[in-house]
Amino acid sequence: MQRELFRALWSQVLTFFALAVLIVAGWWLATESGLVDTRTFPEVGRIIGAQTQLSDPAPATFLDHLAVTTVRVLAGLVAGCLLGFGLGVLFWRLPVVGRALEPYLLAFYAVPLVVFYPFLLVLLGINSWPIIAISTVMCSVPVALNTWIGFREQKEIHKMVGLALQMPPLLRFRRIELPGALPEIFTGARVGAVYSLVGTIGMEFMVSSEGLGYAVRYQYETFNVPSMYLFLAATLALSFVVVTALLAVSAVSLRHHG
């Protein structure tokens, strides 16, 4: 388990940087040689320098937008993991509830949750909370389903050990059941992180007035193409950092799981 995770981690990091170098090099060659139209694909130097040329309506800077999105994504991820974990444990302990709600949870994958935005706007106001709420719900679904699977498909022999040693339910949960379910829970959290990013940036793109998603849309609508690419690159980098950090946490947490 831990070997595969560490291998996946390294391969993810190496692939990301290798691809980034290749894309930047290809981009540079294409723009410098005149192969592409620099109004659509601006030169690398102009994209990097765009940060200092932002003409935002709000006094927000590049780092402000990045910070807003990072906080929203992390808040959605943490809340989504907690909510999903709680739901997963509930479904495991009360399988009737799990079986009844499973079709609805699976349907959440298919429904664009932005349709709930007006309702959340009324409920939570015009601020970051509706976006964090959407991000939380989107993240919680895979975490809940995977947590449920993790607990449901424990090794029978480990259950027998807990019983034979007469472990009280809470101790059994902490020492056997939770560690046994962790690989599945982390898998759910990694998928949840992707959903949290998609939810946050998608919502920012459509309804927010700050954050990376908003900034990409704003720069694109104002034909500020180099800045748009800069924010797109920042969005990709943030996604990479969040997903890779979670993979690193999984690899460290599951390093002894055989």
Added chain:
Amino acid sequence: MEKSEPREAHLLIEGVSKTFGLRGGGTTHALSPIDAAVGQGRFVSIVGPSGCGKSTLLNIVAGLVKPSTGAVSVDGEPVRGPRRSIGVVFQEDSTLPWRTVIDNVRLGLEVERMRKAAQISRAREMIDLVGLTGFEHAYPRELSGGMRQRVAIARTLALDPSVLLMDEPFGALDPQTRLMIGVELLQMWQSTNKTVLFVTHDIQEALLLSQEVWVMSYRPATIRERLPVPFEYPRGPELLSTDEYQHLSARIWSVLQKESQRAFDEREHLLSSR
């Protein structure tokens, strides 16, 4: 060294039977009513054809499965569920891969609300007893199958049960390791005076380890023969060529062969009737 015959039963199995309900309806009679007694400090092996219900009987004695009829008692106390005086070692690797050897061994001690220092001290004693000193902080994936099984034995012994139930504990090990770990098990048994009920498929293992062998029939299982094993300990390889050993082995084998044939015929009949 030969242990003396017990005066009274330490472990008593009275009229224990088990019937399982099948998913598609109907029932399977796994065990016919079984009566048996094991004296304090005795080592009894159970052999029988595959699927005859040896593990079911052991799980009932452990309190992990409820019998359909009858009862099990230890020192006159009825067994109604898992209890501290009965330790179980399973066939499958039951170590927790995320815990070190010492943490695996002290798992049961955590239930006892013992202070951590006392848990560690007791766990070290047991690790020493099973010959794993130096591997306290190793993880199960760093150990061989035989070493992992010794961790499971140490974990069970740490709770100092008076009855030790072993369900084919060496079934997944290679023959050399089985032989070595069998010798170590005997040393542990002789130094701790536990009552051992040992399930195995291996007639030689049963005869080298135990003082008595129960040969079980196919389903609904019952104890077809109870054979005392009269050999002195330690039992070395020279025992295998003696007439007495050959005679006892042949007797167990003849019962097993008949029962295994019955099991085979029944399975064939079931398959052909589908």
